Amino acid sequence: MKKVKLLLLFLFAFMLNANVFASSNTYIRTNDNLRVPNKTQVTQDKINNIMSTPSVSAKEKVYDFADLLTDAQEEEIYKSIMDFNKQSGYDVAIVTTSDIGNKEMKYYADDFYQYNDFGNDGLIFVIKKTDKTSIYMSAKSFDENSEIFQIYSNSRVQETLKYIYEHNIRNGDYYTACTNYVKILSGLYGNFGSGNYRVSSNGEIIRNIPWIAIITLSLTLTFIIVIILVTKFNTSKKVALADNVGKCVDTSSLFVKTIRDQLVDSTTEKR
Numbered sequence: 001m002k003k004v005k006l007l008l009l010f011l012f013a014f015m016l017n018a019n020v021f022a023s024s025n026t027y028i029r030t031n032d033n034l035r036v037p038n039k040t041q042v043t044q045d046k047i048n049n050i051m052s053t054p055s056v057s058a059k060e061k062v063y064d065f066a067d068l069l070t071d072a073q074e075e076e077i078y079k080s081i082m083d084f085n086k087q088s089g090y091d092v093a094i095v096t097t098s099d100i101g102n103k104e105m106k107y108y109a110d111d112f113y114q115y116n117d118f119g120n121d122g123l124i125f126v127i128k129k130t131d132k133t134s135i136y137m138s139a140k141s142f143d144e145n146s147e148i149f150q151i152y153s154n155s156r157v158q159e160t161l162k163y164i165y166e167h168n169i170r171n172g173d174y175y176t177a178c179t180n181y182v183k184i185l186s187g188l189y190g191n192f193g194s195g196n197y198r199v200s201s202n203g204e205i206i207r208n209i210p211w212i213a214i215i216t217l218s219l220t221l222t223f224i225i226v227i228i229l230v231t232k233f234n235t236s237k238k239v240a241l242a243d244n245v246g247k248c249v250d251t252s253s254l255f256v257k258t259i260r261d262q263l264v265d266s267t268t269e270k271r
Contacts, residue, residue: 091122105136159199
């Protein structure tokens, strides 16, 4: 009897562990049970969006509805996400799908993260596989002033998506796209606070050198220096000209003439 119980317990534990990577699992939402987090404020205008959003377990992290990944690949991606979670404290959801309904990618991603029980701060990456594959990522937080928006700014998000699309998605390498995504998330987080940085065309995190600002500043300084030198040159030229005039003119005769003019004027006044 004990052996039977142990066997059942082992099978139950195995099933629980296997479900961690069963990323296509969804649950039914009903009007009586919308299956949204307690922190979500439900209003009448949100009901339709909630009902059209897949209900999942936030513990799974990888949701391969489009069946683009193998089970082994899902497990590896899951492990990398959990490593990043330990490093940063941020939650991550990766979704592949061929159906986002009538929603735009942005709103599908927003609803997926908000209406499932993910962390207060996190990121979501969506791969939509249709005739033309498209991708989307964004940072999520219930705090508008969260630090996560500074780390994963719009420019860095665009650089990340550009790299992943051109090097992985375009070639149909969805597994590498997901692993590179998590790798870049970790790199951006690790460099936060060390100055200005960006995602290079090779997917590396590098220091961002503001060449336009440097060139503009250099041109401005050059212009100021030229103005100063020209002004100084013109001033020196005027001083030299005045000295030459003084040497060529008999200033003593001018002084005498001035005295005579004054005497004539004073004599005229006496009359």
